[in-house]
């Protein structure tokens with residue numbers, strides 16, 4: 006498109022108008038349009054995707070892709086790059102589309118050869134009616150002028166297509182509030198998966214009949230009786246079969262502590278003393294707290310709010326005799342503003358196919374419970390409560406954060422197929438869970454789990470992983486105002502050992518701060534938290550915190566094999582300082598006659614780049630290193646791991662990353678240090694293959710990665726993949742992902 010001027014654009018637009026206005030079949034006219042655009046702007050491909058009923062994008066016309074794919078290739082809104090453009094009505098211009106995480110390869114289109122992509126939404130009357138895409142064979146960046154040109158062209162085509170009735174308005178547009186037509190709502194995915202079912206509105210709001218009382222003492226007595234019932238109910242949930250089976254103990258214990266919060270109870274009592282009934286006082290204190298907490302920017306408080314909502318609703322329902330949760334139909338999608346962990350547990354998980362929240366955040370307890378129960382969650386769905394009615398049919402695609410209300414049959418069929426395929430895939434992974442993760446040429450790979458809650462421990466059995474490679478000890482404590490005492494921590498860790506069934510567990514000491522909220526007592530707001538006072542820096546400056554944790558770990562590990570790992574270590578000196586605290590605690594335990602752990606192994610996370618140049622000095626100091634690629638790569642590339650705008654700036658399979666990882670594994674081998682990778686990439690089949698090719702033999706990942714990685718490992722031959730990856734270390738491309746993908750495809754390996 007280089008050299009394309011304003012005059013060229015005007016001429017192209019008038020030719021487009023002529024083609025669209027001319028007679029003949031609509032298909033023929035659109036074929037001419039895409040050809041004209043591709044030729045005029047010197048692109049190798051121009052394709053037009055049209056939005057069909059039920060939010061499906063259909064490849065309607067193409068110049069450059071295989072004609073076989075026309076009307077055959079269909080993408081859901083939110084699926085792949087084209088779906089992404091439609092979902093957010095936002096253009097994309099990518100020099101290397103293949104390395105984008107949302108790229109979806111559709112073999113029928115024959116797009117193997119096209120590397121760069123520019124895609125813009127076609128918008129008509131404020132709605133996306135399609136997506137216009139151009140692609141080029143050579144890898145090249147697109148400039149703003151090119152993007153604007155394509156947007157203008159797309160706008161014109163959209164108008165012309167609607168006039169020519171290619172896009173039927175009645176299929177696409179629904180009057181606001183018309184319950185008979187389909188609606189799409191967008192939110193944030195907090196637990197991936199797809200759910201199909203009918204809407205059930207969660208109604209925690211309890212009606213308060215009596216507001217004023219003449220007998221404050223009687224009301225105080227009612228309050229205390231209700232608080233006792235509340236504690237009994239929570240205790241019953243903690244001990245209950247459902248909680249026990251899923252191991253929710255730790256979350257509920259934390260939650261139970263709120264039920265004993267003196268400040269909260271005293272405030273309610275004071276309001277009762279001023280003349281309100283117990284229930285009115287609970288409601289008033291809760292409303293006041295809610296308003297104060299909502300104004301706080303600190304996420305710790307905002308998270309606590311969910312738990313307080315849950316508690317207050319439960320207390321109110323005890324005081325008024327109202328019920329909390331509804332009976333569920335067979336396939337239910339629960340819709341709520343927000344929800345506490347025990348409220349979610351009140352519902353039958355077998356019938357819950359999805360959860361939609363107007364609010365919600367990734368680390369809130371209800372989401373942790375939903376993850377453990379494998380319930381897909383889409384949160385932060387604006388207007389969900391107003392727009393969804395009870396018994397509405399819903400398709401919830403939590404893979405892309407979309408909710409489809411009253412979906413068209415076509416969309417329903419598409420998703421039913423996806424759900425069925427997922428069920429089959431899970432069954433396929435379950436079938437190989439007892440088979441070793443060994444390559445075709447006999448190299449054994451150890452697959453471990455990353456965990457953070459007791460609930461995660463059941464995944465050890467389900468996935469048959471070899472152990473816990475990373476136990477993030479801070480997780481259950483994040484929403485507490487202060488860290489629990491040694492005894493409470495010890496009880497948590499003892500349960501972890503008990504649930505591990507003899508498999509090794511690597512406990513990482515508190516990693517608070519940065520993206521993980523610190524306990525509020527030690528948390529200080531900072532401009533640059535990822536680089537700030539966090540993790541080992543914080544616990545070395547507050548050694549009592551670290552010593553208490555180490556004491557609790559040592560006590561819990563009496564007679565067990567204890568593995569302790571320090572996070573965010575930046576230098577040997579820092580490691581030595583942390584290790585001294587561990588040694589001091591071990592000595593203290595021995596001096597007091599405590600039973601010692603059967604063995605103690607000490608290690609560090611490698612997630613701060615400075616440590617890369619001191620690896621050789623660690624030989625005599627520690628037993629193992631675990632590479633935390635999530636943090637390490639954000640620091641190496643100076644790209645915030647939580648910022649989606651820079652997420653595609655680098656790739657985990659960049660040659661520089663692979664060279665660095667190769668250097669680490671070789672140094673560790675030379676010095677006899679055990680090494681593993683526990684960043685997210687370890688659980689992605691293609692990335693895992695690269696790690697294995699580089700020499701890693703232990704990978705630690707979230708539970709969902711174990712099945713796919715096991716299947717992939719079993720399908721490859723190390724003698725083939727290793728030389729292939731090693732020769733690509735010299736590549737100067739941004740990423741070797743595409744080459745590795747092609748290699749795997751050529752070998753007939755289907756990635757798990």
Ligand code: PEP
Pocket residue numbers: 475477516612632633634635636637683684685
């Ligand atoms: C990492 O940084 O790669 C890692 C595993 O730790 P976390 O994700 O807990 O920061």
Ligand code: MG
Pocket residue numbers: 612633635636
């Ligand atoms: Mg980290």
